[in-house]
Amino acid sequence: MTHLFWLSDDAWAAIEPHLPHGKPGKPRVDDRRVISGILHVLKTGCRWRDCPSKYGPHTTIYNRYNRWSKRRIWQRLFEKMAAAGPVPEELCIDTSHVKAHRSAAGSKRGVRGSDWALARWKNEQNPCFGR
Numbered sequence: 467m468t469h470l471f472w473l474s475d476d477a478w479a480a481i482e483p484h485l486p487h488g489k490p491g492k493p494r495v496d497d498r499r500v501i502s503g504i505l506h507v508l509k510t511g512c513r514w515r516d517c518p519s520k521y522g523p524h525t526t527i528y529n530r531y532n533r534w535s536k537r538r539i540w541q542r543l544f545e546k547m548a549a550a551g552p553v554p555e556e557l558c559i560d561t562s563h564v565k566a567h568r569s570a571a572g573s574k575r576g577v578r579g580s581d582w583a584l585a586r587w588k589n590e591q592n593p594c595f596g597r
């Protein structure tokens with residue numbers, strides 16, 4: 467598989483000091499490999515079990531993501547990374563890859579109402595859509 471996501475040396479150097487260390491118990495699987503796997507799943511939207519084996523066992527990748535979420539490690543990591551450098555003047559987040567449930571439109575008028583609501587969201591709520 468040639469389209470795997472791996473953290474660059476610079477990105478890893480910025481992240482690594484903020485990771486938890488010294489936790490008792492069995493030594494962890496390589497953090498860089500597992501975090502790259504987590505980012506691959508989040509980036510591609512694939513299921514945890516479909517994560518390529520180059521990142522390690524899918525259960526390890528899911529468990530690390532889940533446990534660190536419950537312990538707020540991701541939140542602290544994002545806060546420290548955000549505080550480490552300047553924030554760009556303009557940001558745009560494209561969420562067009564996010565799946566919406568069929569009831570996300572909030573209308574019971576059928577397909578026409580759902581299509582209208584999605585079109586309205588694309589044009590009004592997401593200024594980056596279609597550019």
